Amino acid sequence: MIVLALLVLGASCATGEAAKKKLEKGTLNSPQKPIFGEKNPRAVEEPVLSPHPEALTTTAIVGATIMIGNGKRIQNGSLVFQGRKILAVGKKSDIKVPAKAKVIDGKGLFVTPGLIDTHSHLGVYATPHVKATADGNEMTDPTTPYVFSEHAFWPQDPGLRTAVMGGTTTILVLPGSGNVIGGRAVVLQLDPRRETRAMRLHQAPFGLKMACGENPKRVYGSKGRQPMSRMGSISILRRKFIKAQAYRHAQRVHEHERAEWLKKYEKAQDESSDGKKLGKEPFGPTRDVGLETLADVLDGKITVHIHCYRADEMLQMIALSKELGFKISSFHHATSAYKIADVLAKEGIAASMWADWWGFKLEAWDAVEENVAMVSAAGGRAIVHSDSEIGIQRLNQEASKALHSGRRAGLGVDEDQALQWITLNPALALGIDKLTGSLVPGKLADVVIWDKNPFSIYAKAQSVFIQGRKVFSRQDPPQAWSDFLVGTAVEEVNP
Numbered sequence: 001m002i003v004l005a006l007l008v009l010g011a012s013c014a015t016g017e018a019a020k021k022k023l024e025k026g027t028l029n030s031p032q033k034p035i036f037g038e039k040n041p042r043a044v045e046e047p048v049l050s051p052h053p054e055a056l057t058t059t060a061i062v063g064a065t066i067m068i069g070n071g072k073r074i075q076n077g078s079l080v081f082q083g084r085k086i087l088a089v090g091k092k093s094d095i096k097v098p099a100k101a102k103v104i105d106g107k108g109l110f111v112t113p114g115l116i117d118t119h120s121h122l123g124v125y126a127t128p129h130v131k132a133t134a135d136g137n138e139m140t141d142p143t144t145p146y147v148f149s150e151h152a153f154w155p156q157d158p159g160l161r162t163a164v165m166g167g168t169t170t171i172l173v174l175p176g177s178g179n180v181i182g183g184r185a186v187v188l189q190l191d192p193r194r195e196t197r198a199m200r201l202h203q204a205p206f207g208l209k210m211a212c213g214e215n216p217k218r219v220y221g222s223k224g225r226q227p228m229s230r231m232g233s234i235s236i237l238r239r240k241f242i243k244a245q246a247y248r249h250a251q252r253v254h255e256h257e258r259a260e261w262l263k264k265y266e267k268a269q270d271e272s273s274d275g276k277k278l279g280k281e282p283f284g285p286t287r288d289v290g291l292e293t294l295a296d297v298l299d300g301k302i303t304v305h306i307h308c309y310r311a312d313e314m315l316q317m318i319a320l321s322k323e324l325g326f327k328i329s330s331f332h333h334a335t336s337a338y339k340i341a342d343v344l345a346k347e348g349i350a351a352s353m354w355a356d357w358w359g360f361k362l363e364a365w366d367a368v369e370e371n372v373a374m375v376s377a378a379g380g381r382a383i384v385h386s387d388s389e390i391g392i393q394r395l396n397q398e399a400s401k402a403l404h405s406g407r408r409a410g411l412g413v414d415e416d417q418a419l420q421w422i423t424l425n426p427a428l429a430l431g432i433d434k435l436t437g438s439l440v441p442g443k444l445a446d447v448v449i450w451d452k453n454p455f456s457i458y459a460k461a462q463s464v465f466i467q468g469r470k471v472f473s474r475q476d477p478p479q480a481w482s483d484f485l486v487g488t489a490v491e492e493v494n495p
Contacts, residue, residue, distance in 0.1 A: 035265065035281065036281060038283065038284060039283055040286065040287040042287070042292075045197070048193070048195060048197045048198035048200075049193075049194050049195050049198060050193045050194045050195065050198045051193070051198050052084075052189070052191055052193070052198070052466070052467050052469070053469065054083055054084060054468075054469075055081075055082075055083055055084060055445070055465075055467065055468035055469040057101075057102050058080065058081070058082040058083075058087070058098050058100060058101040058102065059080070059081055059082075059101060059102050059104065059445075059465070059468070060078060060079070060080045060095075060097040060098070060101040060102070060103050060104065061078065061079045061080075061104045061106045061109075061111055061447075061449065062078045062092060062095075062097065062103055062104065062105060062106050063076055063077075063078065063092050063105065063106045063107045064076075064077060064078075064079070064106025064107070064109045064110060064111045064449070065077070065106075065109070065110045065111070065453075066078075066079055066089060066110075066111045066439060067110060067111065067112045067415070067416060067419050067439075067454070068089070068113075068416075068438055068439045068440070069112060069113040069419055069420060069423035069424045069437060069438035069439055070420070070424055070438045070440070071416050071417055071420060072416060073416055074089070074090065074091060076091065076092050077089065077090060077091055077092060077095075077106075077111075078090065078091070078092045078095040078097065078106070079095075079111055079439060079447065080095060080097060080098065080101065081445035081447065081465070081468050082098070082468070083445075083468055084444055084445060084467040084468045085441075085442060085443065085444060085445060085468065086439060086440065086441050086442065086443050086444070086445050086447075087441060088441055089439050089440070089441060104449070104463075106449070108451075109449055109450065109451060109462070110449070110450040110451075110452065110453055110454055110459075111439070111447060111448070111449055111450070112167070112419060112423065112439075112447075112448050112450065112454055113423040113424070113436065113437055113438055113439050113446055113447065113448070114167065114168070114169025114170060114423075114436065114446030114447060114448055114464065114465075114466065115166070115167045115168045115169060115170075115395045115396065115422045115423060115448065116168070116169070116170045116171070116422065116423060116426035116427055116430070116436070116437060117163075117168055117170070117171045117172070117385055117386050117392050117395060117422075117426070118172050118305070118330060118332070118350075118352045118383055118385045118426045118429055118430060119172065119174060119305075119332050119333075119352055119385035119386060119387045120163075120171040120172060120173055120174065120385075120386060120387070120392060121136050121173065121174065121176065121387070121389075122157055122159045122160060122163060122171060122173065122389060122392065123152070123153035123154045123155065123157045123159075123160070123173055123188075123196070124136035124149055124152045124153055124154075124173060124175070124176075125176075125389075126154045126156075126157035126158075126159065127157060127158050127159045127389060133154065133157075135152035135154075136149070136152065136174075136175055136176040137175060137176035137177075137178040137179070137182070138175065138179065138182075138183065139176075139178040139179060139219050141179070142179050142180045142181075142216060142220050142225070142226065142227060142233075142236055143179060143180055143181040143236060143240050143290070144175075144179050144181060144182060144183050144290070145181045145183060145184070145208065145240075145289075145290040145291075145293040145294050146183070146288075146289040146290035146293065147175065147182075147183035147184070148183060148184040148186065148206075149173045149174060149175050149183060149184060149185050149186055149209075150173070150184075150186040150188075150196045150197065150200075151196075153173055153186070153188070153196040153199075155192045155193060155194065155195065155196060155199065156192070156482045156483055156484055157482065158481070158482045158484055158485050159389040159392075160190050160192055160481060160482070161472070161479075161481040161482070162389075162393050163190055163389070163392045163393055164190045164464050164466075164471055164472045165393065165461060165464075165472055166392065166393035166394055166395065166396070166461060167395070167396060167448040167450070167454070167461040167464060168190060168392050168393075168395055169189060169190055169436075169446045169448070169464065169466050170187065170188070170189050170190070170201060170426075170427075170430075170432070170436060170446065171187070171188055171190065171392070172185050172186070172187055172207055172305070172430055173185060173186050173187075173188055174207070174209045174305065175209045176209075177209070177211035177215045177216075177307040178211070178215055178216065178219045179211065179216060179219070180210065180211060180212075180216045180227060180233050180236050180237055181208070181209070181210050181237070181240065181294075182209035182210065182211060183208075183209060184206045184207065184208060184209075184293060184302070185206065185207035185208065185209050185305060186200060186204075186206060186207070187200065187201045187204035187205075187206075187207070187430055187432060188200060188201065189201050189446075189466050189467070190466065190471070191466045191467070191469070191471050192481055192482075201432055201435065201436070202435065203432075203434075203435060204430060204431065204432045204435070205301060205302055205303055205430075205431045206293075206296075206301075206302045206303075207302060207303045207304070207305050207329070207430070208293065208294075208297050208302050208303070208304050208305065209305055209307070210237070210304065210305070210306045210307070211306065211307035211308070212230065212233055212234075212306065212307070212308045212313050212316075212317060213230070213233075213307070213308060213309055213310065213313055213363050214309075214361055214362070214363050215307065216233050217229055217230060217232065217233060230313070234316065234320065237320060237324075238320065238323075238324065240294065241294060241298070241324040241325075241326070242324070243291060243294075244291050244294030244295050244297070244298060245298065245324070245325070247285060247288060247291040247292070247294075247295055248295040248298055248299070250284070250285040251284060251285060251295065254282060254283070254284040254285065255284075257282040258282050258284075261278070261279065261281060261282055264277070264278050264279075265278060297326050298324075298325050298326055300327060303329040303330075303429070303430060303431050304321070304326055304327065304328050304329050304330075305329055305330050305331075305332055305352075305429075306328060306330075306331050306332065307332050307333060308331045308332070308333070308334060309333050309334065309335050309336065309363040309364055310336055310363050310366070311336040311337065311339035311340045314331050314334065314337070314340060314344075315340060315343065317331075318343070318347060318349070328347075328349050329349070329350060329429050329430075329431070330349065330350035330351065330352045330381075330383065330429040331344075331349065331350070331351050331352065332352045332385065332387075333352070333353065333354065333357075333364070333387070334351040334352065334353050334371075335353070335354075335357075335358060335363075335364050335366065335367035335371065336366050336367065336371075337351040337353060337371055337374075337375050337380075338368060338370065338371045338374040338375060341374050341375045341377075341378035341380050342378050344375060344378075344380040344381070345375075345378050345379040345380040345381075348381070349380075349381070350380070350381035350382075350383050350425060350428070350429040351372075351375050351380060351381070351382060351383065352383040352384075352385040352426075352429065353371055353372050353375070353382065353383065353384060353385065353402075354384070354385070354387070354391075354398070355369070355372060355384060355398040355399070355401040355402040355405070356369050356401055356402075356405075369401075369402075369405040370405045370406055370408075370409045370411065371402075372384060372399075372402035372405075372406070372421060373402055373403070373405055373406020373407075373409065373411045373413050374406070374409075374411065376406070376411075376413055376417060376418075376421065377406070377411040377412065377413060381425050381428060381429065382421050382425060383421055383422070383425045383426050383429060384398050384399045384402055384421045384422050385426075386398070395422045396422065396450075396454040396455065396459060397457060398422075399418050399419070399421050399422045399455070400418070400454075400455040400456075400457070402418065402421065403415065403418040403455060406418075415453070415455050418455065419454070423437050423438060424437040424438045425437075444466075444467050444468075445465055445467060445468035446465065446466055446467065447464075447465040448461050448463070448464050448465075449461070449462045449463040449464075450462065460474065461474075462474050462475070463475075
């Protein structure tokens with residue numbers, strides 16, 4: 001009697017069970033090789049501990065000026081959201097408010113989508129700024145695609161609440177720019193949970209942070225290591241992506257070979273087949289998290305965000321991306337993007353810019369205040385970002401400054417176009433435009449109510465909703481989001 005042992009793992013489980021049943025029935029006579037499965041498969045993540053809670057109420061904002069975020073606005077409009085999603089938006093006269101909805105009188109108020117910051121280091125360079133909270137730069141290797149910003153993010157950062165108080169609801173948390181490849185970035189919504197994974201925006205892709213210019217060459221050149229020049233940075237990127245191409249090719253070859261081998265295995269379950277013809281079970285390349293990240297970039301699964309100031313370097317990075325097969329989602333900082341605004345528009349590459357930061361290093365010297373408006377006027381995807389725990393509290397004011405500069409230059413930009421710089425355009429750059437970024441039925445109810453036109457320096461966010469749940473209101477008693485702040489605030493108490 002031949003005893004057959006089947007060890008079944010991973011995707012081979014069903015096949016192994018079928019073989020086991022046939023063996024029990026006495027229909028399997030050919031000796032079979034055991035299926036071991038992949039030796040280091042990509043693990044499936046466990047469910048998060050505390051996901052975003054579902055909003056239990058229906059909310060209707062009635063009679064407000066609704067700035068949709070897609071270049072349009074509705075005067076005397078109404079917005080209704082139920083649970084996580086926007087239910088209806090339109091003229092007050094056209095929207096039927098559900099009977100049990102909580103109604104907010106919007107007269108004199110402005111409503112916008114939640115603001116989105118494409119460049120944030122909240123949580124990885126948390127407040128207070130000390131070495132203990134500085135976790136955004138793994139400057140021990142010029143290429144670290146194997147590190148993830150979410151693994152350093154501190155959900156207790158006090159800066160999260162102050163960002164929400166300014167109307168920001170969604171951020172891309174990036175590693176710093178000390179490395180040529182800094183690692184994976186993650187899209188989070190600012191509704192703090194017990195763990196970072198639970199703050200992720202549903203279905204948002206990861207990002208990859210890369211950097212060119214002064215930062216990497218300063219960090220490693222000072223250590224006598226490559227890169228100490230811009231040409232060294234380019235050579236490192238080219239070599240790394242060439243390795244990633246080979247890794248991805250090996251993965252694809254393995255997938256094909258294993259699929260063919262499994263077909264033979266299944267055929268061998270027939271008692272007339274000869275199990276000796278199966279051959280050696282194929283195994284994939286040893287898993288490399290860094291190359292795996294870059295392979296996902298090549299497959300378009302991960303968005304690419306590049307810290308790059310100079311126009312000539314941005315053009316070099318565009319050429320390199322075409323040579324190596326990846327797509328650039330956004331250049332960050334991009335102080336001289338105005339010089340290649342036509343190219344950025346043609347290539348569909350966003351520019352995430354400041355309104356007026358400049359001059360703090362040589363590559364930031366060649367800047368103009370009209371930069372954002374010039375990119376926008378050329379048909380490009382202009383974005384106003386913060387790169388600051390202070391600026392993120394005032395993204396509306398930063399966009400307003402850029403709008404004023406554009407108007408002063410006669411570029412013809414308006415408020416609804418400028419609102420896109422901090423709502424829909426960032427959503428497009430992050431690959432989340434189907435989820436958020438504009439007030440459209442079916443999208444997440446990420447909503448901000450302002451007491452004045454959000455482009456006024458005096459405007460304040462009165463209420464902020466994330467996925468339909470109110471996370472901030474100036475009318476509610478103050479709350480300490482972070483345990484770090486408990487007991488540190490002085491409050492007046494009525495005698």
